[in-house]
Amino acid sequence: MNIRTPLRTAWAALRALLVLTVVTGVLYPLAIAGVAQAAFGDRADGSPVQADGRDVGSSLIGQTWNDANGDPDPRWFQPRPSHSGYDPTATGSSQLGASDPTLLASVEETRAAVAAFNGVPESAVPPDAVTGSASAIDPHISPAYAELQVARVASANGLSPDRVERLVADHTEGRDLGFLGDERVNVLELNVALRAVVTADGD
Structure with missing residues (x-):
């Protein structure tokens, strides 16, 4: 060989x-x-969002807006619920079916909490305010949920409701290609704009 x-x-x-x-x-x-x-x-x-010259998050990933005690902070627009706490390493739905008693109880509890937090009747709470997204990190809420929060955010920040409503309108994104999906509001981008207004008024 x-x-x-x-x-x-x-x-x-x-x-x-x-x-x-x-x-x-x-x-x-x-x-x-x-x-x-x-x-x-x-x-x-990674589609970063900046505030004060530094990255504060990604426009593709939602995050919580809580106070020091871990409760929703009334000064900020709140996202939709997330069973993962908006942990980008733990994406995915809760796997609970629409008729699952656990999910139904959670929806009712969340609806009551959202209504009380924003001072509105439970019938005014939109679906995305009480249900999580399939990814658990959706950065968007519906314009209806954003509008629901305007009075509370304005009062907590000492702003007029009209001014906060303009912020919501300015950050409402249309349907993709004009007909795909729904109108939506990016919570991080909206809160960054809100912070800029509050900071400017405080100077």
Whole structure:
């Protein structure tokens, strides 16, 4: 048996492995990252939202707006419920069916809490205020839920309801392509704008 034949085969295989590793493991990812940064820099970086010159979150991921005791802070617009506490490492729905007694009890409890927190009747509470999203980290709420919170947010921050309503209107996003999905409000972006107004008034 000629020992050179298996050695040549092994060397050819090793060279192919090295070349493919460099091409698919280094050059290709770098090229894709370069294109992403050039064409979609903001999205490629995780769609960060800034306040006071620093990143305060991502426009793609919701977060809680609680006080020091862990309760919803009346100064801020609140997101929809999240069984994961808006933990981006624990996405996914609660897996509870629409007729599950646990879910139904949770919805009723949350509806009563939202109504009391905002000083409105329970019949005025919209569905997204009492139900979580499929991902558990949805950053958006409906315009109806945002409008529901206007009076409470305005009072807590010493602003006029009209001024807060304008903020909501300015941060209401339309349907994708004009007909896909529903109108929505990004809670983080709205609260960042609200903070800027409150800070400006305090100067």
